[in-house]
Amino acid sequence: xxxxxxxxxxxxxxxxxxxxxxxxxxxxxxxxxxxxxxxxxxxxxxxxxxxxxxxxxxxxxxxxxxxxxxxxxxxxxxxxxxxxxxxxxxxxxxxxxxxxxxxxxxxxxxxxxxxxxxxxxxxxxxxxxxxxxxxxxxxxxxxxxxxxxxxxxxxxxxxxxxxxxxxxxxxxxxxxxxxxxxxxxxxxxxxxxxxxxxxxxxxxxxxxxxxxxxxxxxxxxxxxxxxxxxxxxxxxxxxxxxxxxxxxxxxxxxxxxxxxxxxxxxxxxxxxxxxxxxxxxxxxxxxxxxxxxxxxxxxxxxxxxxxxxxx
Amino acid sequence: xxxxxxxxxxxxxxxxxxxxxxxxxxxxxxxxxxxxxxxxxxxxxxxxxxxxxxxxxxxxxxxxxxxxxxxxxxxxxxxxxxxxxxxxxxxxxxxxxxxxxxxxxxxxxxxxxxxxxxxxxxxxxxxxxxxxxxxxxxxxxxxxxxxxxxxxxxxxxxxxxxxxxxxxxxxxxxxxxxxxxxxxxxxxxxxxxxxxxxxxxxxxxxxxxxxxxxxxxxxxxxxxxxxxxxxxxxxxxxxxxxxxxxxxxxxxxxxxxxxxxxxxxxxxxxxxxxxxxxxxxxxxxxxxxxxxxxxxxxxxxxxxxxxxxxxxxxxxxxxxxxxxxxxxxxxxxxxxxxxxxxxx
Numbered sequence: 001x002x003x004x005x006x007x008x009x010x011x012x013x014x015x016x017x018x019x020x021x022x023x024x025x026x027x028x029x030x031x032x033x034x035x036x037x038x039x040x041x042x043x044x045x046x047x048x049x050x051x052x053x054x055x056x057x058x059x060x061x062x063x064x065x066x067x068x069x070x071x072x073x074x075x076x077x078x079x080x081x082x083x084x085x086x087x088x089x090x091x092x093x094x095x096x097x098x099x100x101x102x103x104x105x106x107x108x109x110x111x112x113x114x115x116x117x118x119x120x121x122x123x124x125x126x127x128x129x130x131x132x133x134x135x136x137x138x139x140x141x142x143x144x145x146x147x148x149x150x151x152x153x154x155x156x157x158x159x160x161x162x163x164x165x166x167x168x169x170x171x172x173x174x175x176x177x178x179x180x181x182x183x184x185x186x187x188x189x190x191x192x193x194x195x196x197x198x199x200x201x202x203x204x205x206x207x208x209x210x211x212x213x214x215x216x217x218x219x220x221x222x223x224x225x226x227x228x229x230x231x232x233x234x235x236x237x238x239x240x241x242x243x244x245x246x247x248x249x250x251x252x253x254x255x256x257x258x259x260x261x262x263x264x265x266x267x268x269x270x271x272x273x274x275x276x277x278x279x280x281x282x283x284x285x286x287x288x289x290x291x292x293x294x295x296x297x298x299x300x301x302x303x304x305x306x307x308x309x310x311x
Numbered sequence: 312x313x314x315x316x317x318x319x320x321x322x323x324x325x326x327x328x329x330x331x332x333x334x335x336x337x338x339x340x341x342x343x344x345x346x347x348x349x350x351x352x353x354x355x356x357x358x359x360x361x362x363x364x365x366x367x368x369x370x371x372x373x374x375x376x377x378x379x380x381x382x383x384x385x386x387x388x389x390x391x392x393x394x395x396x397x398x399x400x401x402x403x404x405x406x407x408x409x410x411x412x413x414x415x416x417x418x419x420x421x422x423x424x425x426x427x428x429x430x431x432x433x434x435x436x437x438x439x440x441x442x443x444x445x446x447x448x449x450x451x452x453x454x455x456x457x458x459x460x461x462x463x464x465x466x467x468x469x470x471x472x473x474x475x476x477x478x479x480x481x482x483x484x485x486x487x488x489x490x491x492x493x494x495x496x497x498x499x500x501x502x503x504x505x506x507x508x509x510x511x512x513x514x515x516x517x518x519x520x521x522x523x524x525x526x527x528x529x530x531x532x533x534x535x536x537x538x539x540x541x542x543x544x545x546x547x548x549x550x551x552x553x554x555x556x557x558x559x560x561x562x563x564x565x566x567x568x569x570x571x572x573x574x575x576x577x578x579x580x581x582x583x584x585x586x587x588x589x590x591x592x593x594x595x596x597x598x599x600x601x602x603x604x605x606x607x608x609x610x611x612x613x614x615x616x617x618x619x620x621x622x623x624x625x626x627x628x629x630x631x632x633x634x635x636x637x638x639x640x641x642x643x644x645x646x647x648x649x650x651x652x653x654x655x
Contacts, residue, residue: 017455021542023549035450039459042447043466045523049481052491056484069494070484112367119364126351126358131365138376141634144626145606146613147382148375150398167375170368200360221472229474232588236614247476251592254480282480289472294465300531 050286057081057279064273081280084272090242090261091249095284097161098228098246105165105227110220113170117178118204122190135172152237163237164230164245171226174219181215182208214299221296225289246285254278386412386624392617405620412624422625424600425608432514432585432604437578439518444529445571449563451530452537467527475588478524482516483507507593510601520589532570540566576644580637583629605629 020026056064056071063076085091116135120128148167157163185208193203209216231247238244252258259267259274260281266272355362382398389408394401416422447467454460470478485491486506493503506512540562548558587606594602599611605625613622 015456015458018457020455021546023546025555035453039450039454039463042527043463046466046470046527049485053481053484068498069489070491112371115364116368119361122358122361125361126354127362128365131369134369134377135372138372140637141380141630143376143379144383144623144630145609146385146619146623146626147379149614150382150385150402150619151375151379153396154398166371169375170371172372175368200364204364225472229472229476231474231476232591247474250476250480254476254483255592255596278480279484282477285477286473290469293469293472297461297465297468300468 050290053279053282053286057276057283059273059276061270061273061276064275069275080272081276082284084263084266085260085277085280085284089263091246091281091284093242094244094246094249097243101161101164101245102224102227104161105169106220106224108165109169109171109174109223109227110216113175113178113219113223114204114209114216116170117175118182118200118208120175121179121182122200123183135175138172149236158237159239159243160237161243164233165227167233168226168230171222174222178212178215178219181212185211217296218299221293225293228285228288246281250281250285253281383623383627383630385620386627388620390619390623392619408620412620413628415621416625416628421599421603422608425603425605428514428602429583429585429604432517433582435514435518436521436585439515440522440526441575441578443522443526445533445567447526448530448533448537448567449559452534452563464530467530469527470524471528473524475524475592478520479589479592482520482523486516508596510597513593513597513601517586517589517593521586532574533567536567536570537563572644572647576640579640581633582636583633 052070052072055074058074058077058079058081059067059071060076060078060080063071063074066075086095119125120132122128152158152163152167157166189207190203193207198206229247231245231251234243234245234248249260253260257274260277263272263277267274267277349357382402385402385405387407387409388402388405389411390401390405392398392401394404451460451464451467454463473481483490487493488503488505488508490505490507493505497503506516509516544562545558548562553561583605585604585606587604587610590602590604591607591610594607594611599607603611606629609622609626609629611622612618612625616622
């Protein structure tokens, strides 16, 4: 189809199409309309379900009953479901657990990954090929669920939040992306800092990291989303219901249709819509991700490409 | 950190000047020597900070990726988890049974059912899922208005960052027994239906969920490949009289070919992994007959039934076949003249 050519003779508005190169034929109206329609439908398929979830979570019991279940058009807005969920109790605790694990886990993963990526990014350093091979090989095999489960148990991590962080703390792929980016930083810059007496720690902190904000943002998002979305390790290693993170509570609520502990009464007596409560929990799970990821979006392509598959 | 003034090999690639000998004293003289000729002790001293930096990650990988490989010995045991809380102690005291677990697996119809479901899902996703990101990328790439492009990309990428729990919850609200589709059908006098618990359509449901969640994200690799095509090629093709479609056929698609080949290789290498979390979350609702895949088979027998030796044996079978598939897929890619995952 069309090639995008940046020749901004006059700066076009961001909604306007940039000028077409002379050799390109004018797009046909039907073609444009067809493309627009497909794109619109694709976006609608993603946004429409989310819209329903959000609107229903904000609807009163009356509005939900009148709509016969899910609400498509907001009529009667209320925040009661959120108020109930966030006023202490199971969901509040689960949300705090998720936030805590995500913050601590992401910080830990990023620290370990950035250090490792930098440690491997200086060509000619002792043993970096060997270490790289040890890391890369893990992308070809997996030890298996059962041995990993037995290991985590043997380490005494059961019923500890460490079980949600340590076993999945680093992704080799993420380290490779960071490393690829670090390797692209001008060697002269690093050499001159070294000549000025800076050691590796200082070079990493004051030169490499400030130059790598884009990729660091992307990888931070990847790790954070990983921790926020995780539920499987919690289901394996945590026996205490009170320790479960938000995703696991959402499974109980939506899939098993259980009312959150403490709210069952309010739902039975009709003050609160069970459906709105489900939806509110779903909104709580999607909100942080939906708010943060578009900010990092412009860096995705760069982050995904550099060094993804570089020996 | 004066030790670090011994240069690493990069300076030999661009032999401009030695670091000033004034700093760090004697090391300046060794400046152009290739790393291989430096003594191990000198290099160790020079690079010890770098090595220390990699240490935490290496330890984590060794502990959680390599050490558990040894745990696969339970596949040859009748592992008894009640001997001790410590798995190592249990392994040491559990009786060895040779290949008995493997024999049991190959005689177990539930295992073959899982194999069949896994393969059917793999092919279904290959046919119904794989082409969608390519088509979407071509579509997005043809959108020239920057704002439209950025907004639609943001929307299409979004579901990738949702958890499987959330994605399935969303599908449940749409297609479950009490979901939107049932609601609309009932309003119009039909029976409601629950696609979420229907074994007949389950595999299509799984594929649809994967498309909803990840097809948008999948375009990113293709967009990058498309962005790297020189506009001159399009111009030259147009000069030679190629219209839109012919330009796409002769310029755009060849540019995508290596990426498509690479992703295909990766997918085939990963053929036996068809969405573990996603299927596990819905296993109870649909029943194992339609939903059991190899990964959930391992989970069910090990974690649920505490038959660890048996589950580990099934996992080992899957792991070994998967490793073989990756290597074969790479070989094929090399034969086809593509780069594959690793270089030859």
